[in-house]
Amino acid sequence: MLSSIKKYCFRKFRDSETKRHELNYLFWECTRRCNLNCLHCGSDCSKESIHRDMPAEDFFQAIDTIENIPQNFTVVFTGGEPLLRKDLEFCGKELRKRGFKWSIVTNGYLYDKQRHISLLNAGIGALTISLDGLKESHNWLRNNEKSFDKVINAIELAASSKRINFDIVTCVNQKNINELEQIRDLLILKNVKAWRLFTIIPIGRACHNSDLSLTDNQFVQLLDFIVKCRKSKEIDVKFSCEGYVGKYELLVRDSYFFCRAGINIGSILIDGSISACPNIDRAFSQGNIYTDNFYEIWKNKFQLFRNREWTKIGQCKSCEEYKDCQGNGFHNWHGEKNNVLVCHNGKVENAMKVKNLLH
C-alpha cells in the first residue's frame, strides 16, 4: 500500500518535472581527444580526433543566452578526456564568474598533484573518476598498462580534499564482475565515499566485444551485490540511473528511476549540437549553437525527450512496467529506434524465470 502511494507520488513528481523542464545540468563535450583507447568507449574517442576542441568563447557565447540561472546549475566537462584541455582552469573560472558550478568526468590518467591544485584553485566542485577493476582488469578495459596506478593516484588526491564531492564509477563486465568485493574494499581503503556501478551499453566500440556485456544472471548478481553493500553502509554504493530495474528500484538507488535527459539535462556537443546526455544517439540533436540561440532551443524544443510515448514500440509496446520505465534510459535508443537496445528489467525477469525453473 505504502509502496503504491510512493510510486504514485513519484510519477506525479516526474510529470511535474517534465512539464517544468528546467535546465539544471549541462554537459559540455569540450574535446573528443582522449589519451586512452578504452575497449568500451561509447564515443569512439581516440588520441587524434577529426573534431578540433570547441573554442571556449563559442561555449560561453552559447551559455550566456541562459536566462534566470536555476539554483544548483552545473556544467559538467566531458569528452574525450577533459584534462587534455590546457584552458580547463580558465574555463572553470569563467563559469564561476557567471555564477555556475562546474565539474569534470575523467579517466584520471592526467590527474596529478599539480593539476589537482590548479583545478581546486579554479573552483572545481565535483569530480567523477573511472575505476574499472583491479589492476589487470582495469588496465585491460582501459587498454593501458599504467592506467590503474595513475587512477589510484588520482583517487587518493581527490579523497584528500573535502572540497570536492567526488565519486568513482565502474563499468561492470565479464572480467570484473567477480572482483566487485575486492574493488569495494580497495575504495574503502582509499577513503572513497561514493561508488556508482554501470553496465556497458553496446554502442561505439563496445559493440565489438562480447566480454563487455553481462549475462542476465550476472546482471542480477551485480544488483544483489549492490543491495548487500547498501545494507552494510560502509560506502555509498548505487546502481547508475542507466535503466529501470523493476523490483530492485529503491533497493539499488536512493530514488526511483527517472531518465532526466532533455528534461533537466542538456548538452553542447563537440560540433555545437544541442542535445541531452552525450551518449545519446546524435540524431536526436535539437539544434546547433552555431546557428541557433541555445536557450531558445532548450525552452522550445526537446519534445521527443519530454513526451516519450514514441518509445512504446518493440518490446516496450505491451510492457506492463512502461509507466515507471518509459522506454528505459534515453541512450538505449539508437539506430532505427524500433526497439530498446537494452531492457534492464527484462534481464532481471529473465534471470528470475530461469532461477524459478531450476527450483
Added chain:
Amino acid sequence: MKRNVIRKIIEGLSLTSVMFVFQACYGTPQDFGLDLLIEGQVKSKASGLPIKGIKVSVAHNMQYVQTDEEGKFSFYAEASKELTLRFQDIDSDQNGLYVDKDTVLTDLSKNVYLDIALEEK
C-alpha cells in the same frame, strides 16, 4: 513559488530524499558549493610597489598560487570556520627579499579581498 511548494510536498509524499539532487548517469555528483573566492594584492610595505612571485598558500592544505606581475592573486579555497593564509617569498632575491607573513581569516561568510604588505628583509 507555488510550484516549489507543490514540488516539496510531492517529494515528501514519495519518501525519496534526493529528487532535487540528481546526477546524470554518465555525469558527476552535484557540487554543494563549499568554497569561497579569495583574492588580493601583495605589495612591499616600504615602497608600496606590487610584488611578483609570492607564494600564497592555505596552511595545512596543498593548495597554493603565486602572485602575478601586479602582485595579484585569486583562488577558491575550501570553506571553513577559520583559514590561515601564508605569504612566502620563494624566489630568493629575484623580485626582492621579503619576510614571510601569516594571515588568519575568520569572517568567511562571503568572498574575501586582501591587501597584504610585506616587510623587506
